[in-house]
Amino acid sequence: MDLHIPDLGYQEKLQKIDYHILYRLLKYVWPYRWQVTAAFFMMMLTTSAALAGPYLIKIAIDTAILQPDLKQLNLLAFLFAFTHVVNWAGSYGQNYFMSRVGQQVIFNMRQHIFNHLQDLSFKFYDRRSTGKVMSRVTNDIEVLNEFISWGIVHIAGDFVTLTGIIIIMLSEHLTLALLSFITFPFFLLVSTLFRNRVIQAYRQVRDKIARVNSHLQENITGFKVVKGFVREEKNIEEFSLINGENLEANMRAAKLFAVYIPLVEVVGAVGTALLVWYGGSEVIKGTIQIGTFYLFLDYLSRFYAPLRDLSQIYNNLQSSLAAGEKYFEIIDTEPDIREERDALKLPVINGRIEFKNVTFAYEEGNNVLEDICFTVEPGETAALVGPTGAGKSTLINLICRFYDPQKGEITVDGYNLKDISVKSLRDQVGLALQDIFLFSGTIKENISYGRPEASEKEVKEAAQAVYIHDFISSLPGGYDTEVRERGANLSMGERQLISFARVLLRNPRLIILDEATSRVDAQTETKIQKALKKITAKRTSFIIAHRLSTIKQVDKILVLDKGRIVQKGTHEELISVPGLYRELLNIQPEDDSDSVPK
Numbered sequence: 001m002d003l004h005i006p007d008l009g010y011q012e013k014l015q016k017i018d019y020h021i022l023y024r025l026l027k028y029v030w031p032y033r034w035q036v037t038a039a040f041f042m043m044m045l046t047t048s049a050a051l052a053g054p055y056l057i058k059i060a061i062d063t064a065i066l067q068p069d070l071k072q073l074n075l076l077a078f079l080f081a082f083t084h085v086v087n088w089a090g091s092y093g094q095n096y097f098m099s100r101v102g103q104q105v106i107f108n109m110r111q112h113i114f115n116h117l118q119d120l121s122f123k124f125y126d127r128r129s130t131g132k133v134m135s136r137v138t139n140d141i142e143v144l145n146e147f148i149s150w151g152i153v154h155i156a157g158d159f160v161t162l163t164g165i166i167i168i169m170l171s172e173h174l175t176l177a178l179l180s181f182i183t184f185p186f187f188l189l190v191s192t193l194f195r196n197r198v199i200q201a202y203r204q205v206r207d208k209i210a211r212v213n214s215h216l217q218e219n220i221t222g223f224k225v226v227k228g229f230v231r232e233e234k235n236i237e238e239f240s241l242i243n244g245e246n247l248e249a250n251m252r253a254a255k256l257f258a259v260y261i262p263l264v265e266v267v268g269a270v271g272t273a274l275l276v277w278y279g280g281s282e283v284i285k286g287t288i289q290i291g292t293f294y295l296f297l298d299y300l301s302r303f304y305a306p307l308r309d310l311s312q313i314y315n316n317l318q319s320s321l322a323a324g325e326k327y328f329e330i331i332d333t334e335p336d337i338r339e340e341r342d343a344l345k346l347p348v349i350n351g352r353i354e355f356k357n358v359t360f361a362y363e364e365g366n367n368v369l370e371d372i373c374f375t376v377e378p379g380e381t382a383a384l385v386g387p388t389g390a391g392k393s394t395l396i397n398l399i400c401r402f403y404d405p406q407k408g409e410i411t412v413d414g415y416n417l418k419d420i421s422v423k424s425l426r427d428q429v430g431l432a433l434q435d436i437f438l439f440s441g442t443i444k445e446n447i448s449y450g451r452p453e454a455s456e457k458e459v460k461e462a463a464q465a466v467y468i469h470d471f472i473s474s475l476p477g478g479y480d481t482e483v484r485e486r487g488a489n490l491s492m493g494e495r496q497l498i499s500f501a502r503v504l505l506r507n508p509r510l511i512i513l514d515e516a517t518s519r520v521d522a523q524t525e526t527k528i529q530k531a532l533k534k535i536t537a538k539r540t541s542f543i544i545a546h547r548l549s550t551i552k553q554v555d556k557i558l559v560l561d562k563g564r565i566v567q568k569g570t571h572e573e574l575i576s577v578p579g580l581y582r583e584l585l586n587i588q589p590e591d592d593s594d595s596v597p598k
Contacts (some may be wrong), residue, residue: 021321021324021325021328022317022321022324024324024328025144025147025148025320025324028105028108028109028148029101029105029148029152032100032101032104032105035097035098035100035101036097036098036101036152036153038093038097039093039094039097039098039101039153040153040156042089042090042091042092042093042094042097043090043094043153043156043157043160044090044160045086045087045089045090045093046086046087046090046091046094046157047090047157047160047161047164048086048164049083049084049086049087049090050083050087050161050302051161051164051165051168051302052079052083053080053083053084053087054294054295054298054299054302055168055295056076056079056080056083057076057080057291057294057295057298058291058292058294058295059076059291060072060073060076060077060080060291061289061290061291061294062289062290062291062292063291064076066289066290066291094153094157098148098149098150098152098153099149101148101149102145102148102149102150103145103149105144105145105148106141106142106144106145106148109141109144109327110137110141112331113136113137113141113327113330113331114137116330116331116333117133117137117330119335120333120335121335121336121337121402121403122336122397122402122403123336123362123403124333124335124336126362129214129217129218130214130217130218131210131211131213131214131215131216131217131218132210132211132213132214133330134213134217135209135210135213135214135326136210136326136327136329136330139209139210139213139323140206140323140324140326140327141323141327143206143319143320143323144320144323144324144327146316146320147313147316147317147319147320150316151313151316151317151320154309154313155310155313157306158306158307158309158310158313159306161302161306162303162306162307165299165302165303166181166303168295168299169296169299172292172295172296173288173292173296175278176275176278176279176282176288176292176296177296179274179275179278179279180271180274180275180296180299180300180303181271182271182274183267183268183270183271183274184271186267186270187264187267187307190260190263190264190267191260191314194256194259194260197256198253198256198257198260198314198318199318199321199322201249201252201253201256202253202318202319202321202322203322203325204249204252204253205246205249205250205253205319205322206319206322206323206325206326207249208242208245208246208249208250209246210326211242211245211246212239212242212243212246215238215239215242216239219235219239253319261308261312264304264307264308265304265308267304268300268301268303268304268307268308271300271304272297272300272301275296275297275300276297279293279296279297280293336403336404337401337402337403337404337422339421339422340418340419343419343420343421344415344419344420344421344424345420345421345424346412346413346415346420346421346424346425346428348428348509349412349413349428349509349510350378350379350413350509350540351376351377351378351379351412351413351509351510351539351540352375352376352377352378352411352412352413352414352540353375353376353399353410353411353412353510353540353542354374354375354376354410354411355372355373355374355375355395355398355408355409355410356373356408356409356410356411357371357372357373357407357408357409358371358372358373358398358405358407358408358409358410359371359372359405359406359407359408360394360398360403360405360406361406362403367563368391368394368563369391369394369395369398369405369563369564370563370564371408371564372395372408372564372565373565374556374558374565374568376540376542376555376556377540377555378538378540379537379538379539379540380540380541380555380556381536381540381541381542381543381554381555381556382540382541382542382543382554382555382556382557382558383542383543383544383551383554383556383557383558384396384542384543384544384557384558384560385544385551385557385558385559385560385581385584386559386560386561386580386584387561387584389562390560390561390562390563391560391562391563392544392560393434393514393544395542395560396512396514396542396544398410399429399510399512399542400425400426400429400431400512401417401422401425401426404417404418412425412510428508428509428510429508429509429510429511429512430450430503430504430506430508430510430511430512431503431512431514432499432500432503432512432513432514433499433514434514434544436492436495436496436499438483438490438495438498438499439483440482440483440484440485441482441483442477442479442480442481442482442483443472443475443478443479443480443481443483443498444456444459444479444480446483446498446502447459447462447463447479447498447501447502447505448502448505449502450502450503450505450506451505451506454505456479458505459479459501459505460479462501462502462504462505463479463497463498463501465501465504465535466497466500466501466504466527467497467527468494468497468498468500468501471494471497504535508539509539509540510539510540510541510542511535511536511539511540511541511542512541512542512543513541513542513543513544514544551571552571553571554570554571555570556568556569556570557569557570557571557574557581559574559579559580559581561580566579566580567579567580567581
């Protein structure tokens, strides 16, 4: 089922937002319409039984008690009890069906947004905090669960109850009915006055809880930095402020609701008082039967109960619509990296990479790379060197097509990256990022992350190639050892080598190492250099590294400064002429002659 629904401009008007988002939410419910229909049928049974009960009591009072008829009284008592059995059965069925629908819809929505998040480009994540994105997937969707599981059928049930009460009351006694409904316009007035305020209040609630989640996630993820800089007290103050804003937003919403419900109660009480005054006097005069008077009192209390329920459902609806608005904000975000419908599947590449006058900016008007031109032939290894912020990491991001350049063309074996499928490109790339990320799971699962179907033998061969096999084998659990979040139970060097094994297992045609050896000790790096020579043979490779040993034997060095390539050549060629490369070597620390400043 295609769940993508195009944006129809739901941010144009407040009221339009409500109905448009509601329409989109109900699209998720549509596949389960038969279960919803069953729930509606059960709701009709429940409502009919609930309305029949007071009418049976009315008949009993007027025809079986005031005019004694024990046989009829027994029958009416049995029927009254039976209505409660029907009421219970209908309520059970209604709740059962809608709970199933609600859970399935929430499952689909959560799966839909997760799938969409997998498709979104780096640019989306660059601009949003992890905590806020997680809030959309967890908190906001959970808010929708209550409305879908409980609100939808209850809204219909309340309207059926109101309609049934109105019809019966009008048919029984027109004057009493009109008097009973005289306060209804005041209820509509109260609801209208509070409507927009409630909408805005619950939007603020969703925004504030997202901020709380974002701040919490950052502090947990960066707890080592927090401890290192003794930021505990300051962070507590900041969280207290953000948490306080969330409290205030919730209190504002609660206060509005706290005023709204009593006003509805007052309106209902005034209607009841008028009915007692007029209806009681008519009973005394003998123009109205006691049973009819009881029926109106009972139905009037039931009349305002659905109105109170509707106000609560409305409150939940607004909270759900606010959550839905945040949810669809992500769903409506289009990936920046788009494939053409007729995108070519890239064949096995030789690895010729060419940049033709490439210019790139994360933000318009602030170029990070400008007029980049170079060619790396198949099997060559190119090193990227330059000061911090020169554009090295950005350049390799473009090779992987994590971003598209604003100008120029990037080709692999003559194919423009924009003309080929992203998957067929990245399937042939082995990437070791600067920020080594290991997932929760076993070491084997982390090594085979890019090739889940790999055999145990292949996993071990990849580990042996980067000299991590002996270490893994020495662990009590071996390759089945559980890795904690982000590899917290492994050293930096161990995580580095496991990430290398993960790359090597894919047997890529193009290797990209983003400062991948900068955090490994010299002894470990010696092992890695041997493995790299074997792996990079006949494969095109791009390397960003600190250590001279990593780049002095490469085929080509590209020296970047302020987004431009200022020098090209081999190590011997570049150190023989004045320029930035020689300057970088000259300013390296005396006790680290093997380091190239970033």
